[in-house]
Amino acid sequence: MGNCVIVGINWGDEGKGRMVDLLTEDYDIVVRYQGGGNAGHTVINEKGKFALHLLPSGIFREGVVNILGNGVALDPENLLCEIADVESKGVRITPENLKISDRASLLLPWHRRLDGLEEARLADKKYGSTKQGIAPFYSDKYQKKTVLAGELFYPEKLRSHLTDLLEWKNLTLTRVYGDEAVTGEELMSWVGRFAEKIKPFVCDTTDYLEKASASGKKILFEAQLGTLRDIDFGIYPYTTSSNTLAAYAPIGAGIPFAKIDEVIGVVKAYSTCVGEGPFVGEMTGAEADALTEAGAEYGAKTGRPRRVAPIDLVATRYGVKMQGATAIALTKLDVLSYMDEIPVCIRYRVKGKETGSFPFPDALDGAEAVIGYAEGWKCDISGARKWTDLPAAARSYVEMIENAIGCPIKYVSVGPERDSIIIRD
Numbered sequence: 001m002g003n004c005v006i007v008g009i010n011w012g013d014e015g016k017g018r019m020v021d022l023l024t025e026d027y028d029i030v031v032r033y034q035g036g037g038n039a040g041h042t043v044i045n046e047k048g049k050f051a052l053h054l055l056p057s058g059i060f061r062e063g064v065v066n067i068l069g070n071g072v073a074l075d076p077e078n079l080l081c082e083i084a085d086v087e088s089k090g091v092r093i094t095p096e097n098l099k100i101s102d103r104a105s106l107l108l109p110w111h112r113r114l115d116g117l118e119e120a121r122l123a124d125k126k127y128g129s130t131k132q133g134i135a136p137f138y139s140d141k142y143q144k145k146t147v148l149a150g151e152l153f154y155p156e157k158l159r160s161h162l163t164d165l166l167e168w169k170n171l172t173l174t175r176v177y178g179d180e181a182v183t184g185e186e187l188m189s190w191v192g193r194f195a196e197k198i199k200p201f202v203c204d205t206t207d208y209l210e211k212a213s214a215s216g217k218k219i220l221f222e223a224q225l226g227t228l229r230d231i232d233f234g235i236y237p238y239t240t241s242s243n244t245l246a247a248y249a250p251i252g253a254g255i256p257f258a259k260i261d262e263v264i265g266v267v268k269a270y271s272t273c274v275g276e277g278p279f280v281g282e283m284t285g286a287e288a289d290a291l292t293e294a295g296a297e298y299g300a301k302t303g304r305p306r307r308v309a310p311i312d313l314v315a316t317r318y319g320v321k322m323q324g325a326t327a328i329a330l331t332k333l334d335v336l337s338y339m340d341e342i343p344v345c346i347r348y349r350v351k352g353k354e355t356g357s358f359p360f361p362d363a364l365d366g367a368e369a370v371i372g373y374a375e376g377w378k379c380d381i382s383g384a385r386k387w388t389d390l391p392a393a394a395r396s397y398v399e400m401i402e403n404a405i406g407c408p409i410k411y412v413s414v415g416p417e418r419d420s421i422i423i424r425d
């Protein structure tokens with residue numbers, strides 16, 4: 001195994017955190033390369049149950065170095081809360097096992113505020129933002145209007161940089177949204193209370209990664225969300241504001257010259273989606289409630305019930321292609337055990353025509369799912385640890401997906417715990 005990226009193939013929440021937690025055994029370094037505290041990875045291991053938002057999921061493994069790359073939305077306030085929470089359950093976090101890129105931009109206090117103000121302005125046309133400031137943050141980053149973590153080492157310049165940004169941002173807060181201005185004192189107090197406290201973790205992570213890579217250390221790149229939330233190739237504008245694709249991993253991680261050997265795409269055995277936007281095949285009523293309940297489909301960050309649908313072979317095939325996936329981890333197969341027969345979205349019907357190709361986002365509005373049914377297995381499979389432990393109907397379901405998406409399903413997850421996994425040869 002060389003360098004590997006773990007990505008979500010669909011809308012996110014596929015169980016990437018659980019897979020990173022499992023696979024870190026074979027890796028030395030785990031790097032988060034995009035996104036911020038707007039989604040969550042749930043990890044259950046011998047240390048407890050954790051909802052990680054920003055911390056890489058390798059944080060629980062002794063000897064694994066975790067890195068927040070330049071591509072992440074570095075929210076010091078959220079990060080410090082998360083560090084305190086994880087440490088309270090007995091996991092030590094030090095500059096030895098957590099490093100933050102000096103080139104990561106800081107999510108500033110006004111980003112969260114602007115996110116809420118804009119969603120309120122949009123009212124019933126809102127995007128369904130988690131209001132963690134991610135869209136305003138990335139907009140500012142690409143306008144070159146935020147500060148880098150490394151600037152914390154240049155306090156005089158940082159103060160004058162922040163003063164300039166404050167002046168500029170207050171124009172938007174007061175004149176566009178009619179909100180209150182942020183004062184210089186509030187901003188500098190925020191720097192002292194939060195940003196200064198992450199300083200011990202900030203370093204030149206590109207230099208660290210280059211040397212580690214040259215000495216043969218193996219890197220696991222961890223994505224947030226999934227293909228359909230990618231800013232360029234997702235269901236725009238119901239996307240996130242960064243690139244969730246594996247191709248972005250070396251850049252966002254801070255080692256653009258790294259070679260990627262493997263891309264493990266995580267797919268859930270059915271579909272879920274949080275927030276607004278088209279969701280072909282969406283279940284409603286009692287059918288939806290039963291699946292939401294069986295899969296405990298409530299957002300790790302927001303607690304919102306997730307929208308649910310049958311596995312979408314059209315979107316999943318697209319996700320596999322765009323991610324360049326070399327293997328798939330299929331998660332939550334155990335959740336489907338209650339169904340007599342399992343609905344599967346095998347094609348879309350767009351303007352009366354059936355298609356197996358994922359269309360341009362606007363064409364999804366009127367698209368309908370063409371549903372087929374797979375045989376259910378109706379027994380508890382959470383104890384299965386070998387392929388042959390699974391009933392024939394469950395194996396057929398996995399093989400049917402594998403054939404439809406054209407990528408080997410190497411891992412089948414049958415429970416949230418670290419060892420609830422079948423690894424196929």
Ligand code: GDP
Pocket residue numbers: 008012013014015016017018039040041042043044225295300331332333334335413414415416
């Ligand atoms: P991520 O953001 O992709 O890491 O996904 P989330 O953590 O938001 O959502 C995945 C949820 O499913 C978490 O609550 C996991 O503990 C849980 N989970 C992961 N794999 C399995 C599985 O195979 N079976 C069951 N029942 N739960 C799982």
